[in-house]
Amino acid sequence: MFSGGKDSCLACLIARENGYDISCLICVESENKESFMFHTPSVSEVREQAEVMDVPLVVVKTSGNKEMELMDLKRGIKNAIVDYGVGGVVTGAIESVYQATRVQKICNDLGVECFNPLWQRNQFEILEELIKKEFKVVVVGVFAYPLDSAWLGRKINEAFVSEMRILSEKYKINPAGEGGEFESFVLDCPLFRKALRVKSFEDFGEGNSWRREAVL
Amino acid sequence: MILIVNVCAEKLGYYEFVKPIEDIVGCDFVTKHYLDLSSEDLENCGKVIICGTSLMDNKFVEDVERFFWLKNFGKPVLGICAGMQIIGLVFGGKMKKGTEIGFYRENFRRDFLGLDGDVEVYHLHNNYISGLRNGWKVFSDGKIVQAVRRGNIYGVLFHPEVRNKEVIWRFVDE
Numbered sequence: 519m520f521s522g523g524k525d526s527c528l529a530c531l532i533a534r535e536n537g538y539d540i541s542c543l544i545c546v547e548s549e550n551k552e553s554f555m556f557h558t559p560s561v562s563e564v565r566e567q568a569e570v571m572d573v574p575l576v577v578v579k580t581s582g583n584k585e586m587e588l589m590d591l592k593r594g595i596k597n598a599i600v601d602y603g604v605g606g607v608v609t610g611a612i613e614s615v616y617q618a619t620r621v622q623k624i625c626n627d628l629g630v631e632c633f634n635p636l637w638q639r640n641q642f643e644i645l646e647e648l649i650k651k652e653f654k655v656v657v658v659g660v661f662a663y664p665l666d667s668a669w670l671g672r673k674i675n676e677a678f679v680s681e682m683r684i685l686s687e688k689y690k691i692n693p694a695g696e697g698g699e700f701e702s703f704v705l706d707c708p709l710f711r712k713a714l715r716v717k718s719f720e721d722f723g724e725g726n727s728w729r730r731e732a733v734l
Numbered sequence: 735m736i737l738i739v740n741v742c743a744e745k746l747g748y749y750e751f752v753k754p755i756e757d758i759v760g761c762d763f764v765t766k767h768y769l770d771l772s773s774e775d776l777e778n779c780g781k782v783i784i785c786g787t788s789l790m791d792n793k794f795v796e797d798v799e800r801f802f803w804l805k806n807f808g809k810p811v812l813g814i815c816a817g818m819q820i821i822g823l824v825f826g827g828k829m830k831k832g833t834e835i836g837f838y839r840e841n842f843r844r845d846f847l848g849l850d851g852d853v854e855v856y857h858l859h860n861n862y863i864s865g866l867r868n869g870w871k872v873f874s875d876g877k878i879v880q881a882v883r884r885g886n887i888y889g890v891l892f893h894p895e896v897r898n899k900e901v902i903w904r905f906v907d908e
Binding site: 608623634639 | 744745746747749750753754757788789790791833835836837856858860895896897
């Protein structure tokens with residue numbers, strides 16, 4: 519399952535490093551921007567990522583109604599099984615039992631494995647691993663105090679991690695954004711044939727809730 | 735030193751079912767896959783934790799004789815999910831089908847490594863063990879047995895690494 523964010527890219531990389539073949543990327547495009555299940559990316563951006571990974575993209579559109587999302591996800595995974603013969607689904611879930619449980623149930627019903635290689639990982643350790651593996655990740659959404667529009671476009675680097683250590687202590691912000699505090703987008707990582715570049719962008723929001731729509 | 739036994743046939747299973755245990759134990763440990771386990775590994779450790787696997791990874795069942803060392807081991811052992819199923823099969827229990835995925839409330843009828851009474855635990859299994867006799871005590875209510883103990887061998891069907899880390903700390907410290 520692929521959202522274009524740092525966790526799904528890192529999970530995907532770990533799978534490939536362990537010898538698994540990435541047959542396709544399943545991206546759920548929810549019309550509900552408050553989706554309980556999914557980071558709601560711009561599919562046109564994810565399409566660019568899939569292209570530089572040389573991996574086909576399966577897009578599942580959903581109205582975003584809580585239970586319909588799950589039916590739609592099941593349909594998407596089923597399509598991936600039929601079209602690409604996938605034997606397992608990899609997700610970037612770290613802490614969310616809500617998300618992990620639902621994907622586990624769907625995969626179990628469909629007779630395929632579900633792997634969560636970041637499961638229960640220390641979130642600072644994840645950020646450090648992204649830096650070590652030379653991921654180029656930018657913040658494309660913020661949804662919690664005290665994060666504001668100044669965070670949009672920020673790179674995940676050592677300075678970001680240092681600041682997150684303070685915010686995590688003071689405001690209980692999850693440093694990897696697992697509580698939905700921020701969303702990220704990967705511009706480059708070892709899975710990409712070449713780095714992506716943001717040509718232009720537009721920011722939407724107010725206060726502590728902002729989203730950046732980028733054109734690549 | 736704790737010996738952490740990886741029973742995953744799938745390489746990706748390590749990250750989800752073994753690494754979290756390595757991160758929790760908080761003391762010296764060594765991790766070995768059950769196919770690479772030597773008698774020295776068992777001699778050199780103080781305690782053993784046998785980890786779980788992904789839902790469809792049941793390869794360990796075919797290799798259960800590789801765990802017969804448990805019968806005369808003597809040192810403390812904690813089996814988690816697949817680990818509990820291995821303990822159950824080694825000691826004469828039967829494996830049955832029973833799927834539980836997600837948070838469930840379980841009642842622990844007496845203290846089990848710090849869990850007592852009504853507790854929320856995380857489940858991820860398609861099978862469970864029943865029919866353990868000869869001194870095995872069951873600590874949970876309900877048809878699907880969640881926690882068993884005989885002497886210093888403990889088995890839990892749920893995954894304490896998700897929301898009940900104290901079970902692992904207690905086992906390590908006891």
